[in-house]
Every structure is written in C-alpha cells, then in structure tokens.
Amino acid sequence: MLHFSRWKTFIVWGFALLGVLCAAPNLIPEKDLASYPQFVQNLRLNLGLDLRGGSHLLLKMDKDLLIEKQIKVLRGNVRTVLRGKRDGAARTGAIRYRDLSAKKDRVEFKPSDPADLEKAYQAARTLIEPLASTSFGTTPGNNVDVEKTADGRIVVRPSEPAITAKISTSLDSAIEVLRRRVDALGTTEPSIQRQGEDRILLQVPGYDDSDKLKAVVKQAAVLSFHLVVRPANVEEAADGLTEPGTTIFPSKDQYSTHYILEDEPLITGADLANARQEISPQSSRPVVSFRLNSRGAVRFGDVTAANVGRPFAIVLDGEVISAPTIQEAITGGSGQISGNFTVSTADDLAILLRSGSLEAPLTILEERTVDASLGADSIAAGKLAAIIGLVGVVAFILMAYGTFGLYANIALLINISMIIGALSLLQATLTLPGIAGIVLTMGMAVDANVLIFERIREELRAGKTAISAIESGYSRALSTILDANITTFLAAIILFWLGSGPVSGFAVTLSIGIFTSVFTAFVLTRWLIAWWLRSQRSKTVDMPI
Amino acid sequence: MAFKGIDFVPHGTKIPFVSMRNITFILSGLAVIASIALFSTKGLNYGIDFLGGTSIEVRHKAGPANIADVRSKVGALGFGDVQIQQFNDPRDVLVRIELQSGGEEANQNALDKIKVALGDGFEFRNTEVIGPTVSGELTRAGIIAVITAIFVVLIYIWLRFEWQFSLGAVVALVHDIVLTIGIFSLLQLEFTLSIIAALLTIVGYSLNDTVVVYDRVRENLRKFKKMPLNELLDVSINETLSRTILTSVTTLIALVSLFVFGGEVIRGFVFAMIWGVVVGTYSSIFIASPVLLLVGVKRDWSGLGGAKYKEPGTAK
Numbered sequence: 001m002l003h004f005s006r007w008k009t010f011i012v013w014g015f016a017l018l019g020v021l022c023a024a025p026n027l028i029p030e031k032d033l034a035s036y037p038q039f040v041q042n043l044r045l046n047l048g049l050d051l052r053g054g055s056h057l058l059l060k061m062d063k064d065l066l067i068e069k070q071i072k073v074l075r076g077n078v079r080t081v082l083r084g085k086r087d088g089a090a091r092t093g094a095i096r097y098r099d100l101s102a103k104k105d106r107v108e109f110k111p112s113d114p115a116d117l118e119k120a121y122q123a124a125r126t127l128i129e130p131l132a133s134t135s136f137g138t139t140p141g142n143n144v145d146v147e148k149t150a151d152g153r154i155v156v157r158p159s160e161p162a163i164t165a166k167i168s169t170s171l172d173s174a175i176e177v178l179r180r181r182v183d184a185l186g187t188t189e190p191s192i193q194r195q196g197e198d199r200i201l202l203q204v205p206g207y208d209d210s211d212k213l214k215a216v217v218k219q220a221a222v223l224s225f226h227l228v229v230r231p232a233n234v235e236e237a238a239d240g241l242t243e244p245g246t247t248i249f250p251s252k253d254q255y256s257t258h259y260i261l262e263d264e265p266l267i268t269g270a271d272l273a274n275a276r277q278e279i280s281p282q283s284s285r286p287v288v289s290f291r292l293n294s295r296g297a298v299r300f301g302d303v304t305a306a307n308v309g310r311p312f313a314i315v316l317d318g319e320v321i322s323a324p325t326i327q328e329a330i331t332g333g334s335g336q337i338s339g340n341f342t343v344s345t346a347d348d349l350a351i352l353l354r355s356g357s358l359e360a361p362l363t364i365l366e367e368r369t370v371d372a373s374l375g376a377d378s379i380a381a382g383k384l385a386a387i388i389g390l391v392g393v394v395a396f397i398l399m400a401y402g403t404f405g406l407y408a409n410i411a412l413l414i415n416i417s418m419i420i421g422a423l424s425l426l427q428a429t430l431t432l433p434g435i436a437g438i439v440l441t442m443g444m445a446v447d448a449n450v451l452i453f454e455r456i457r458e459e460l461r462a463g464k465t466a467i468s469a470i471e472s473g474y475s476r477a478l479s480t481i482l483d484a485n486i487t488t489f490l491a492a493i494i495l496f497w498l499g500s501g502p503v504s505g506f507a508v509t510l511s512i513g514i515f516t517s518v519f520t521a522f523v524l525t526r527w528l529i530a531w532w533l534r535s536q537r538s539k540t541v542d543m544p545i
Numbered sequence: 546m547a548f549k550g551i552d553f554v555p556h557g558t559k560i561p562f563v564s565m566r567n568i569t570f571i572l573s574g575l576a577v578i579a580s581i582a583l584f585s586t587k588g589l590n591y592g593i594d595f596l597g598g599t600s601i602e603v604r605h606k607a608g609p610a611n612i613a614d615v616r617s618k619v620g621a622l623g624f625g626d627v628q629i630q631q632f633n634d635p636r637d638v639l640v641r642i643e644l645q646s647g648g649e650e651a652n653q654n655a656l657d658k659i660k661v662a663l664g665d666g667f668e669f670r671n672t673e674v675i676g677p678t679v680s681g682e683l684t685r686a687g688i689i690a691v692i693t694a695i696f697v698v699l700i701y702i703w704l705r706f707e708w709q710f711s712l713g714a715v716v717a718l719v720h721d722i723v724l725t726i727g728i729f730s731l732l733q734l735e736f737t738l739s740i741i742a743a744l745l746t747i748v749g750y751s752l753n754d755t756v757v758v759y760d761r762v763r764e765n766l767r768k769f770k771k772m773p774l775n776e777l778l779d780v781s782i783n784e785t786l787s788r789t790i791l792t793s794v795t796t797l798i799a800l801v802s803l804f805v806f807g808g809e810v811i812r813g814f815v816f817a818m819i820w821g822v823v824v825g826t827y828s829s830i831f832i833a834s835p836v837l838l839l840v841g842v843k844r845d846w847s848g849l850g851g852a853k854y855k856e857p858g859t860a861k
Contacts, residue, residue: 050810058679060649210672211660214653363649367656367674374602374670381808389802393795400791402550433739436811439803440746440818443796444753447788450795451757454788461556480760483705484753490697491749495742498690503742510746544552 002471002530012527015519019418022425043424047205048431048505051379053372054205055213059362061171061198066360067105070158070166074127074144075102078109078156081123095120099153106157114152121146124154131161167198170359175200180355181216200362210369212348220317220361221352223269227303228311228323232258252319253340259320261313266303271296273333275353277346280336286346288337290353297333305329314339316349317361382435389439390416397446401453404543407528408449411520415445418516419509428512431505441513447484448521452477453543466541467533474526481522489514553794554787562782563775566835573720573832580727587730592737593673595687597644597680599656602637602671603663609635610667618662624655633809637670649676687741691722694748702752706759707843713836714755717828721751724824725817734813743817750796750818751825754789755833761785762837766844774842778834786830793826 004012025036025043033041049056084094095116100109111120124146131143143162147155158166175192182190182204191203204213232248237258242248245264251257273293280287292300304326313323314337321339341349394412398405419438423430456473464472492514495507593600603610615638616629626643640659645651652674660669675683695718703711722744729736761781769777800822804815 060678208669211657364653364674365649365676366679367653367672369669369672371668371670373668378808378810381806385803385805385807388806389799392798392802396795396798399551400553405550432808432811433742433814436803436807436815439799439807440796443799444750444792446795447753447792450788450791454785454791457556457787458784480757483756483760487698487701487752487756488749490701491694491745491752494690494694494697495745498686498741498745503738506739506742506746510749544550 002467002474002526002533004527004530009527012523016414016418016524019421019516020414022421023417026420026424042427045420045424045430046427047375047379048429048434049203049205049368049375050370050432051375051382051430052205053208053370053375054203055207055210056204056366056368057202057210057214057217057364058195058366059200059202059217060365061167061174061200061358061362062360063167063198066167066170067158067163068102069359070163071102071105071107074156074158075100075107077127078107078124081126082109082120093123095123106155108149108153108155110153117148117152117154120154121148124156127156131159131165164197171198171200174358174362177356177358178202178217181351182213184351184355185212185216199365206372208369208371210367212344214364214367215345215348216351218362218364219352220358221269221349221355222317222357223272223353224265224315225267225300226261226263226265226313226315227307228313229260229262232260236260249313249315249318249320251323252316252321259313259323261315261320266312267292267296267300269353269357271299272353275350277341277343277350279343280338283338285338286341286343287339288341288346288350288353290335290337292333292335294333297331300333300335301329301331305331378432382432386435386439386442390442393442393446397449401449401543403532404453404456404525404529404541407525407532408446408453408521410528411449411524412442412445414524415513415516415520416442418520419512422512422516423509426512428508429505430509433503433506434509437506437509437513441510441517444488445513445517445521448477448481448517449525451480451484452521452525456541457543460541466539469541470529470533474522478522481518485514485518554790556787558783558786559779560783560786561779562830563778563835563838565831566838569831570835573828576727577720577723580723580730583727583730587733589726589730589736590733592735593641593644593675593680594738595680595684595736597652597675597677599640599642599652599659599675600671600673601640601656601659601669602632603640603667604634604670605636605638606666606668610638612638615640615663619659622655622658622662644675644677644680649678652676683738687738690741691744691748694745695719695722698748698752702756702759706763709837709840709842710759710762712840713833714752714759716836717755717825717833718748718751720828720832721747721821721824725820728820729817734816737813739811739814740817743814743821746818747821747825750822751828754792754825754829757788758782758785758829758834762834762842766842770844774838778838782830782834789826789830793822796822 022043025040026045028036028040079100082095082097085092096112097109097120098112101107111117127144128142128146131141141159141161143159145157145159149155171194175194178192178200179190182192182202185207187204187207189205191201193201195201202217207213229246232242236242236248237250237256242260245262246260247263248258248260251259271292273291273296275288275290277286278289279285308326308328311323311325313320315321321337324338337349394409397408397412401408416438419441452473455477456469459469459472460466489511492507492511496504496511603615605611612629612631616627619627619629619640619642624642624645628639628641630639631637632639642655642659645655656672656674695715698718699711699715702714725744725747729740758781761784762778765772765777765781769780772780797819800815800819804812804819807815
C-alpha cells in the first residue's frame with residue numbers, strides 16, 4: 001500500500017496538478033482577464049443567477065390554443081375536400097354537407113344526404129397522411145383519424161402523435177424566437193432550454209429588469225393587416241357571428257369597439273423585413289415604423305392601390321391596434337404603426353416584430369429574479385464563510401493529528417482546488433447552496449483521513465510498527481470509506497434528479513466533492529506519508545496515540 | 546521531534562452505550578411523537594416553493610425601511626394573507642403574499658401591483674413568483690425524493706450487510722428526518738425546497754456515521770465469535786467513537802461558519818444541516834446500533850447460512 005511506482009506517482013500528482021491548474025484562472029482579477037488566452041478565460045466558475053443576479057423564468061406554451069389552431073386549419077381542409085375538384089368551370093365530386101363544426105378536439109359534419117355517408121367518409125380519408133418518422137426510426141402513424149358515427153356524422157380528429165409533433169415544433173421555433181428577442185435586449189449568454197413537452201426555461205444572467213423581460217417574452221406577437229368590412233354593432237360583438245370569410249376583432253385601446261375584418265390577411269408579420277421605434281414627425285408620438293420585404297412590398301402596393309379610401313386594420317394577437325384609412329397606394333414597402341404607445345412599449349413591439357412571432361403565447365409558471373447587488377453580497381458572504389470554515393477545520397486537524405494532520409490539510413487544500421477546477425472545467429453552475437456544498441465537503445472530506453488515522457492509532461496501540469500500522473490503517477479503512485461515500489453519493493444523485501436550479505447546483509458540488517475527497521484523502525495523503533516515512537526513516541508516527 | 550498533536554478524544558473508553566437504550570429509545574420515541582404531534586397540529590411554515598405565491602425582498606434606498614408603511618401599502622391591495630417582516634438589515638423588508646386564485650396570470654399581476662404600490666423608493670433585490678402548477682410539482686418531487694432516498698439506502702445497506710442492518714439504518718434515518726421536521730414545525734422556520742436538499746444531505750451524513758459503526762460491528766462479529774451481542778456493539782461503538790466525534794466536530798466547524806457568515810439566504814438550509822449532523826451522530830450511536838440488538842443479527846460471517854443469534858432477554 002505504501003509503495004508508489006514512478007508512473008503511479010506521476011499519475012497521482014498529475015491529477016492533483018491538473019485540478020489546481022484548472023482552478024487557477026479563477027484567481028485572475030476581472031480587469032486583467034482580457035489579456036489572457038481564450039481557453040484561460042473560459043476556465044472560470046460559471047456563477048448561478050443567485051450569485052451574479054439575473055432573471056429565471058419558467059414558461060409554458062399554451063397547448064390548448066395550439067390545438068385549437070390546428071383544428072381550425074383542419075376544418076378548412078375538410079371544407080376544401082368536400083367542395084370537390086375544380087374541373088373547368090364545374091366542380092366534380094362535391095358533397096353537400098351541413099353542421100361542419102370545429103369542436104375542442106375534432107372537426108365533424110353531416111352529409112346532407114345520408115346516402116353520401118360512405119362517399120364523404122372516403123373523401124375525408126384523403127386528408128390522411130403519414131407523419132414524418134421520428135429520429136428513433138419508429139413510425140408515429142397518421143396525421144388525422146377519420147371515423148363514421150352511428151348517427152351519420154363524419155368525425156375527423158388530429159391524432160395524438162400529430163398533436164405532440166405540433167407542440168414540439170412550435171416549442172422549438174419558440175425557443176429560436178425567444179433567443180432573438182432576448183438577444184435584442186442586449187444581454188449576454190441567455191440560457192434557453194426546453195423542459196418537458198411544453199415548457200421552456202429561460203435564464204438571463206446579469207439582467208434584472210424582469211418587467212421588461214417578461215413583456216418581451218410572453219407575447220405571441222402575431223401581426224397581420226386586414227381590410228375592414230365595417231365596424232361591428234353591439235349584438236354582433238356580443239355573439240361573435242358574422243358572414244363567412246370574416247371575423248370580429250376587438251379594439252385594443254377603445255373599449256367596446258369591434259371591427260369586422262376579412263379573414264384573408266393583406267400581409268403578415270412574416271412579410272416584415274425590419275421594424276423599429278421612432279417618433280412620428282406628424283404627431284410627435286412614438287410609433288413603430290416598418291419595412292416590408294420585396295414580396296410583401298409588391299403585395300401591399302397592389303392591395304392598397306385597389307382599395308384607396310377603405311380602412312384596414314393592424315391586428316396584433318387578436319386585437320386591433322389601429323385601423324387607418326388607405327389614403328393612397330403604399331408602394332415604397334414601408335409604413336408606420338401608430339397606436340397608444342409609449343416609447344418603451346413601441347420599442348418592445350419593434351423588438352417582437354423583428355424577432356418573429358410565437359405560435360401561441362407563453363404563460364409564466366415561475367419567476368425568480370435576483371438583483372446583482374444581492375448576488376454580490378451572497379458571494380462575499382459565501383467567501384467569508386468558506387475561508388473561516390477552512391481555517392477552523394485546518395487548525396483543528398493540525399491540532400488533532402500533528403504532522404499527519406499537516407498532510408491531511410495539504411490534501412484538503414488540493415481537494416478544494418480540484419473541486420473548483422472540476423466545476424470550472426465542466427462549466428457547472430456554482431450557486432449559493434453550491435458554495436455551502438463546498439464548505440460542507442471541507443468538513444466531510446477530512447472524514448476519510450480521520451477514519452484512516454484513527455485506524456492507524458488503533459493498530460499502533462495494538463503494538464504494530466509504524467509502517468505496518470500505516471499499511472493496515474489505509475487498507476482496512478478503505479471499505480468503510482467507500483461505503484460511507486457511496487451512500488452520500490446516492491443521496492446526491494437523488495438531489496440532482498430532484499434538482500431545480502440552486503438545489504441541483506448543490507448536488508453537483510457535493511458529488512464532485514465526494515470523488516475528489518476520496519482521491520485526495522486516500523491516495524494523496526498515502527503518497528505524502530509514504531514519502532515522509534522514507535525520508536525520515538521514522539520508526540514512530542507523529543500523532544497522539 | 547515534530548508536533549504530535551493533542552489527543553482530543555480519550556481512547557479505550559468502555560461507555561455502555563447499548564445498555565442506555567431503554568432511556569434513549571424512550572427519549573427518541575417521545576421526541577418522534579412530539580414531532581409528529583407538532584407537524585399535525587402546528588404544521589410547517591411552508592415557503593412559496595410548495596405553497597405558491599410571491600416573495601419579494603426589497604431594500605429601502607434611503608435608510609431604514611418603515612415596516613408599517615410597507616404593510617399598509619401592500620395590505621391595501623387585498624391579496625389575502627400578507628406577511629411583512631424585517632429581514633437581515635434595517636433597510637430590508639421581506640414581503641410575502643399567498644397564492645392568488647385565478648391561475649398563473651393572477652400571480653404575475655399581483656407582483657406588478659406590489660411594484661407599483663411600493664414605488665421607486667425601493668430596490669427589488671430578490672423576487673420569486675411561483676404559480677400553482679409548479680408549486681404542486683415541487684411538493685410532489687420533494688416527497689418522492691426523500692422517500693426514494695430512504696428506499697435506495699435500504700437496498701444498498703441490505704446488499705452490503707444484512708437486512709437487520711438495513712432496518713436499523715432506516716429506523717435511524719426516519720428518526721433523523723422526523724426530528725428535523727419537528728424542529729422546523731416547533732420553531733416555525735420556513736420550509737423550502739432547499740430544506741428538502743438539506744434533509745437529503747442529512748440522510749447522506751447520518752448514514753455515513755451509521756455505516757462506519759456497522760462496518761466495525763461486522764468486523765467484530767468475525768473477530769469475536771462468542772462475545773454477547775450487546776457487549777460487541779458497545780466495543781464497536783467505543784472503538785469508532787473518536788472518529789465519530791472528530792468528524793462531527795470538523796463538519797460542525799464548517800457548518801457553523803456558514804451559519805454565522807454565510808448570509809441570510811442559506812441560514813435555514815445550514816440550520817437544518819447542523820441539526821441533522823447532531824441528531825444523525827446521536828442516532829447512529831443510540832438508535833441504529835441498539836436496533837440490531839432488538840432484531841438480532843447473523844453471527845456466523847465466515848461461511849454460508851448460519852443461525853440467527855438472539856440475545857437472551859432482549860426481545861420476545
């Protein structure tokens with residue numbers, strides 16, 4: 001146990017040195033950092049939001065709204081199929097139907113002539129398409145299920161896998177949109193992760209204006225321009241029923257004003273090339289000015305030329321922001337959205353329009369925002385506690401074990417460097433509970449050495465020589481050390497699995513600490529003590545027996 | 546001659562730990578019953594992780610905060626149960642409001658209204674809003690984590706030792722966890738997700754202690770084939786006593802430093818761990834080992850099988 005071959009010595013110290021070297025860049029003062037190479041700059045602790053300040057938002061995509069939209073599209077498709085094919089001026093294969101309606105999870109209709117049931121069923125079945133196979137190579141099935149009911153209706157419903165796929169792609173695109181929106185706020189390194197089937201975890205370090213962040217993140221920002229048919233009267237607004245091809249929208253700022261708009265949009269947010277906030281020279285009020293891409297510009301030019309004198313509505317997320325009248329053809333491909341804006345809200349809207357829209361709005365399930373000054377206070381407190389704790393433990397171990405205690409302390413210091421080095425290397429996030437984990441590890445790391453040293457003392461009392469007492473001290477304590485550390489490690493794994501943010505940060509430091517402390521306490525001290533035995537040719541052991 | 550160090554813990558002690566079991570079992574039993582009684586009557590002061598709601602730590606920019614003023618401003622908003630308390634520094638105030646009915650949006654709106662009501666005179670240092678969905682999930686996850694931890698440990702000890710050891714370790718663990726919940730209920734300290742983390746760490750630590758004693762028991766079972774079990778347990782506990790004390794002391798030095806200097810944010814978390822170390826050390830000596838005496842252990846560790854040995858007069 002006490003013999004270390006040359007290569008073993010090399011590996012042991014290589015490991016220790018690697019840990020210390022990886023931790024070293026954390027000592028570089030912030031202001032000097034830029035003069036070091038990039039890889040050194042990257043080898044620094046990644047501080048959690050609770051230490052550096054910032055916002056943490058757990059967002060949920062509105063699943064029901066996505067499904068509702070999907071059902072609406074499906075209703076349109078069913079209608080198209082039932083209309084039959086255009087064959088010159090006539091239509092062939094048209095099926096007369098009634099009660100075509102979109103329910104919560106399905107579209108259903110009744111053929112006017114019950115004899116058409118089978119024909120309608122076959123027509124609806126033409127909508128069935130296989131879904132793209134997943135990355136796991138399984139066939140997920142079809143996009144829709146079609147069935148006949150006993151009372152002569154046809155039911156078309158999106159399949160479970162189709163809904164899941166829809167939510168999944170919407171969530172992926174939402175993550176991209178959020179990234180652009182958050183980047184536009186001028187923040188660095190936001191972390192945007194998908195969680196579960198319909199959630200997104202957004203963490204923006206160093207940004208503590210959570211109000212602004214939330215305003216920018218939540219909104220779907222679906223923009224479209226529609227021709228106004230006419231303002232809606234009170235009854236229409238109440239029951240929401242209009243002629244086919246039109247829909248009623250409320251005004252955003254004028255209470256109880258509603259407009260009936262054509263369903264077909266003139267242009268949508270996807271046609272925008274750019275948007276920014278500016279002050280209108282005419283009204284000296286904040287507006288959002290926009291520029292259309294070439295396709296949108298041509299289209300907008302055409303429809304405005306054909307509809308001079310008619311009002312059109314600018315609709316954002318189902319509300320009419322403004323409904324100006326077309327004065328003349330707008331051919332330049334740019335324009336302004338005026339509404340009841342402040343500079344800040346106009347700015348937010350411009351960011352949203354530039355970044356693209358979400359397919360459904362996001363709900364905030366959880367918000368944690370820490371001010372940077374509180375984070376700095378926490379770091380200072382954590383450092384102080386760590387240093388005092390370390391000094392206390394080191395002094396105590398030195399008193400309890402003398403020279404051997406000195407070796408245990410050297411191992412402890414290397415252990416802490418290795419934990420910090422490993423955290424820097426893995427870019428694991430250090431949270432305040434994580435600092436507590438490191439401090440706790442200091443206390444517990446020496447446990448392995450205590451176990452070994454106590455064992456050595458017992459062997460010495462039993463009359464063994466120094467060398468053989470040390471030999472058997474290490475070998476007999478090993479199984480106990482492993483048992484004790486494996487049980488703690490099991491608890492740490494469960495913690496990590498439970499882990500939300502700070503708690504999992506604690507679990508990570510605890511687990512790393514378990515590995516490094518077994519290494520430093522069992523291997524490094526053994527090397528140090530073997531070296532001491534050889535160089536001193538000591539026949540006794542420097543600790544109280 | 547180099548410095549040899551001071552012998553803190555006397556060796557060769559022969560403290561009859563196991564024969565104190567009648568007293569310690571009664572003491573622990575009473576403490577467990579008291580904890581359960583407290584938990585079911587007073588309950589725990591759950592934090593917003595579990596209950597949902599809003600917690601805001603504000604700092605008055607110009608000098609000490611006027612608590613009464615904050616209370617009247619926030620109280621006027623009508624959010625039901627509102628807690629306003631001094632926190633850490635005279636400038637700091639902690640504002641907590643209960644979960645608002647009306648879904649996730651209602652809670653977000655409540656936060657906005659508080660910000661408006663308090664105005665620009667305050668700096669918002671730490672804001673947490675937990676909606677109904679997440680708080681329910683966190684509660685479930687917390688309970689599952691603690692139960693899973695106990696279960697995993699049960700299996701590990703069973704594999705490494707014998708089922709009797711596994712039973713003893715789990716009885717000690719449950720004892721530690723129940724007493725920790727008891728003290729949190731008694732003192733009405735805030736019970737948050739990080740306290741669950743502390744509980745799991747206590748599970749790890751207490752087990753660490755128990756395993757060290759058990760390892761020695763197993764070793765002595767092989768060594769002293771004829772020694773009565775109660776004596777053997779006493780010998781094992783006494784032999785490992787200095788280690789138990791030294792490790793507890795170093796761990797407590799580190800934890801107390803965190804408790805005193807580590808700041809308000811983790812004080813509850815650290816308190817739970819300090820308590821856990823003390824209770825865990827006690828239970829591995831006075832609960833985990835004597836339980837072995839009650840259930841009996843396999844005496845023949847040299848080969849396969851072997852008869853169970855029961856101490857005469859300990860259990861019927």
